[in-house]
Amino acid sequence: xxVQPLEKREExxxxxALLEMYRVMVRSRRLDERAWAIHRQGRIAxxxxxxxxxxxxxxAAFAIHRGxxxxxxxxxxxxxxxxxxxxxxxxxxxxxxxAGEVSSGARQMGSHFSNKxxxxxxxxxxxxxxxxxxxxxxxxxxxxQRCGLVDPHDETQPRLALTCIGEGSTxxxxxxxxxxxxxxxKLPMIMLVQNNQYAISIRVEKQMAVPNVADxxxxxxxPGVVVDGNDILAMYRxxxxxxxxxxxxxxxxxxxxxxxxxTPHSSDDDDRTYRSHDEVEQWKQKDPIxxxxxxxxxxxxxxxxxxxxxxxxxxxxxDAAQAEAEEAPYPPAxxxxxxxxx
Amino acid sequence: xxxxxxIEAIRQAMDEELARDPRVFIVGEDVGPRGGVFRATQGxxxxxxxxxxxxxxxxxxxxxxxxxxxxLADLRPICEIQFADYIFPAFNQIVNEAAKxxxxxxxxxxxxxxxxxxxxxxxxxxxxxxxSVEAFFAHVPGLKVVIPSTPHDAKGLLKSAxxxxxxxxxxxxxxxxxxxxxxxxxxxxxxxxxPARIARAGRDVSVFAYGMMAHYAAQxxxxxxxxxxxxxxxxxxxxxxxxxxxxLASVKKTGKALIVHEDTRTLGYAAEVxxxxxxxxxxxxxxxxxxxxxxDVPGVPFSHPMQDLFMPSVEKIADAIxxxxxx
Numbered sequence: 001x002x003v004q005p006l007e008k009r010e011e012x013x014x015x016x017a018l019l020e021m022y023r024v025m026v027r028s029r030r031l032d033e034r035a036w037a038i039h040r041q042g043r044i045a046x047x048x049x050x051x052x053x054x055x056x057x058x059x060a061a062f063a064i065h066r067g068x069x070x071x072x073x074x075x076x077x078x079x080x081x082x083x084x085x086x087x088x089x090x091x092x093x094x095x096x097x098x099a100g101e102v103s104s105g106a107r108q109m110g111s112h113f114s115n116k117x118x119x120x121x122x123x124x125x126x127x128x129x130x131x132x133x134x135x136x137x138x139x140x141x142x143x144x145q146r147c148g149l150v151d152p153h154d155e156t157q158p159r160l161a162l163t164c165i166g167e168g169s170t171x172x173x174x175x176x177x178x179x180x181x182x183x184x185x186k187l188p189m190i191m192l193v194q195n196n197q198y199a200i201s202i203r204v205e206k207q208m209a210v211p212n213v214a215d216x217x218x219x220x221x222x223p224g225v226v227v228d229g230n231d232i233l234a235m236y237r238x239x240x241x242x243x244x245x246x247x248x249x250x251x252x253x254x255x256x257x258x259x260x261x262x263t264p265h266s267s268d269d270d271d272r273t274y275r276s277h278d279e280v281e282q283w284k285q286k287d288p289i290x291x292x293x294x295x296x297x298x299x300x301x302x303x304x305x306x307x308x309x310x311x312x313x314x315x316x317x318x319d320a321a322q323a324e325a326e327e328a329p330y331p332p333a334x335x336x337x338x339x340x341x342x
Numbered sequence: 343x344x345x346x347x348x349i350e351a352i353r354q355a356m357d358e359e360l361a362r363d364p365r366v367f368i369v370g371e372d373v374g375p376r377g378g379v380f381r382a383t384q385g386x387x388x389x390x391x392x393x394x395x396x397x398x399x400x401x402x403x404x405x406x407x408x409x410x411x412x413x414l415a416d417l418r419p420i421c422e423i424q425f426a427d428y429i430f431p432a433f434n435q436i437v438n439e440a441a442k443x444x445x446x447x448x449x450x451x452x453x454x455x456x457x458x459x460x461x462x463x464x465x466x467x468x469x470x471x472x473x474s475v476e477a478f479f480a481h482v483p484g485l486k487v488v489i490p491s492t493p494h495d496a497k498g499l500l501k502s503a504x505x506x507x508x509x510x511x512x513x514x515x516x517x518x519x520x521x522x523x524x525x526x527x528x529x530x531x532x533x534x535x536x537p538a539r540i541a542r543a544g545r546d547v548s549v550f551a552y553g554m555m556a557h558y559a560a561q562x563x564x565x566x567x568x569x570x571x572x573x574x575x576x577x578x579x580x581x582x583x584x585x586x587x588x589x590l591a592s593v594k595k596t597g598k599a600l601i602v603h604e605d606t607r608t609l610g611y612a613a614e615v616x617x618x619x620x621x622x623x624x625x626x627x628x629x630x631x632x633x634x635x636x637x638d639v640p641g642v643p644f645s646h647p648m649q650d651l652f653m654p655s656v657e658k659i660a661d662a663i664x665x666x667x668x669x
Contacts, residue, residue, distance in 0.1 A: 105448030116450035121414055126438045132404055136411015146393050177404035339445045340483050342452035342507035
């Protein structure tokens with residue numbers, strides 16, 4: 001089997017950082033697979049998967065100032081959340097609806113991420129709303145810097161807002177209005193479009209008449225770049241450049257990751273009704289984890305034994321997380337009444 | 343105490359809050375050098391500059407959504423929607439996002455923002471410059487909705503709204519912007535969000551109203567007072583959260599209730615007040631609960647005879663009070 005090569009690594013990416021990125025990808029994949037398994041066992045009601053998106057998402061987590069810069073994610077961002085510091089226990093508790101679940105106290109379904117301590121803003125299921133919040137977060141960054149409320153060079157403060165959106169949702173007005181704000185106000189933000197080619201069942205050609213979402217960006221005075229979303233090194237480079245532009249006050253960037261949703265849209269979907277088995281199998285050859293592992297082994301940063309060990313550790317961590325989540329209590333019913341008003 | 347117009351009271355509230363807290367900013371269409379189409383922000387651009395008085399693109403969804411995002415980052419946005427009629431592109435952002443963020447993040451992320459929007463008819467504005475849209479938003483837990491009827495309350499409620507940690511929508515009776523004048527205290531004061539105001543104490547009939555209709559109801563109460571009918575006027579002024587206690591206390595005293603709004607009738611705010619009375623004050627009622635409202639037609643028509651038929655007026659309110667008093 002021919003594994004597609006990756007781009008050159010960024011010079012400042014250390015060996016340790018590369019291996020950590022690989023570990024995060026594997027941890028997210030094993031966790032995601034477990035979610036599918038426990039759904040099929042009838043233990044949870046719903047799962048929406050990030051399988052196939054790991055290179056894009058982990059690159060993004062590592063390209064920004066993790067835990068400090070604002071992130072307004074969408075529901076498919078599991079690997080990014082793991083990269084930013086959320087844990088398998090956090091995620092599994094959300095799937096089971098257990099007390100103490102960090103994103104929402106189990107008020108929301110799983111994958112509606114939020115983590116105030118990591119500056120991850122709560123997301124809804126109403127697609128594209130989050131990118132407009134990111135415009136507001138980026139506006140606030142700019143406002144605080146210009147009004148002297150923060151030092152623009154203070155790296156303990158958020159200096160950009162990263163937001164994620166699927167290509168289907170770029171047809172929503174929220175996306176277009178946010179792109180317009182990004183252009184007019186030169187907002188320090190990154191619009192990361194994860195183009196997995198399907199909005200549930202609707203292929204990208206039926207969603208828009210241009211080949212790339214990035215083609216829409218120049219109409220707003222925003223640079224748009226297209227990147228191989230299954231190449232973590234290429235994604236990292238593009239997102240790092242976008243982050244630097246934001247930090248330097250040059251405005252926002254749209255980065256379009258061309259990737260593939262290797263699973264159905266969600267646990268309630270059956271993708272056999274709208275795409276071929278062959279197509280899915282072909283994309284499995286381009287699995288972003290496979291490609292990165294191959295690159296790491298070629299670069300002698302990883303051995304097969306190391307890879308096996310990393311897999312084993314991830315599996316053990318997911319096992320332990322599942323046990324902890326399943327044993328955790330449910331929230332009391334009265335928790336339904338809380339937090340209506342601040 | 344100086345007498346000012348309602349629009350001047352609103353402008354003062356924003357000016358004082360901008361001066362008090364550097365996180366407060368205004369965003370909306372034409373709010374900058376133009377000073378807003380109703381002049382609510384007149385002079386503020388010159389005083390606070392373009393970073394804090396932000397002329398937005400003509401797109402209501404993002405006026406609100408950028409407000410939400412900036413509030414999440416601990417700014418204090420005041421978003422102006424030019425007419426309440428145009429708030430609907432932002433409906434999803436208000437209902438699905440602003441109202442739910444605190445709840446859905448288990449209390450981690452709050453949205454301290456204000457949305458101001460002129461509402462109401464009787465100004466020859468036709469279907470798209472006359473709407474009363476409060477019922478849509480008063481139906482949404484997580485939001486607060488206020489509607490002042492006096493300059494005093496407009497200023498005091500708006501200042502409270504800016505300081506509130508929740509999303510607050512203030513609908514402003516545009517017909518009263520210059521027509522309603524009143525005294526306001528010198529210096530700092532606020533009006534709490536929540537409690538209704540007993541605008542006039544009385545013993546015969548309770549009238550519940552807000553905004554322009556509370557202003558009219560006060561005039562109607564004076565008219566019928568000359569006929570010996572003693573009206574208690576409850577200016578609701580905060581629609582959400584609902585002030586159950588004030589509504590019930592008044593009807594327990596008078597036994598009769600008239601609710602007035604210019605919004606359309608079916609499932610309007612009056613329906614909720616009537617339901618509260620039916621549930622919790624049944625044994626105190628001496629007459630049917632009456633509603634006087636706009637007509638159940640899709641919009642406020644433009645031409646004067648049709649507009650006048652649509653709108654409640656001082657005379658219509660007085661007639662409704664007389665009928666209830668004689669029941």
